[in-house]
Amino acid sequence: MIKTIGITKAFGDLKVLKGIDLVINEKEVVSIVGASGAGKTTLLQIIGTLDRPDDGTIFYNGSDISKLKGKALASFRNNNIGFVFQFHQLLPEFTALENVCIPAYIAGKNKTEAESRAAELLGFLNLADRLEHKPSELSGGEQQRVAVARALINNPSVILADEPSGNLDSENKSELHKLFFRLRDTFGQTIVIVTHDRQLADMSDRILQIKDGMIIN
Secondary structure: OOEEEEEEEEOEEEEEEEEEEEEEEOOOOOEEEOOOOOOHHHHHHHOOOOOOEEEEEEEEEEEHHHHHHHHHHHHHHHHHHHEEEOOOOOOOOHHHHHHHHHHHOOOOOOHHHHHHHHHHHHHHHHOHHHHHOOHHHHHHHHHHHHHHHHHHHHOOEEEEEEEEOOOOOOHHHHHHHHHHHHHHHHHHEEEEEEEEOHHHHHHEEEEEEEEEEEOOO
């Protein structure tokens, strides 16, 4: 599904990633763990094509996406990868439904189709009665579920989550953890999670540990 070969990244004199080789299988839930500054988020951003490595290659289903640039890269990202962030990144002026629809609009889907799919996803996530609520009217757990629906709107093959439960209380954190596996089982996504949460990591199919810019297990 996802394969990286020799991924390196430096910021000035600081070498953050020092040759990352990994394989993530289809429909696998993988957690990336490690101390702060180990390179977890940098690796996730490179896998998600939000940043480019200094060297190395990234394959999705055997295709080298390292060669994609500009609009082609943006289109690949929008159609194949969904993102979930710690702080939700919802647009405050838009409703839950509108926030979820944004990636679909970017992909060129018509308004009716996008809204129907968004409402379906929000219903699946037990938010059917919150479609017209803006982020300020939603709890932290509800906002994160809206963010998950937004990540799913274009039926991506991969979901990348960066500390997704880091800003949630214990109850919502537990619900989010269970949700990732429900998503995998229902929609067939491959899910890669950067986390400090050992409970979430231990639930994963596999744990990858980064130390000093290298995968050590």
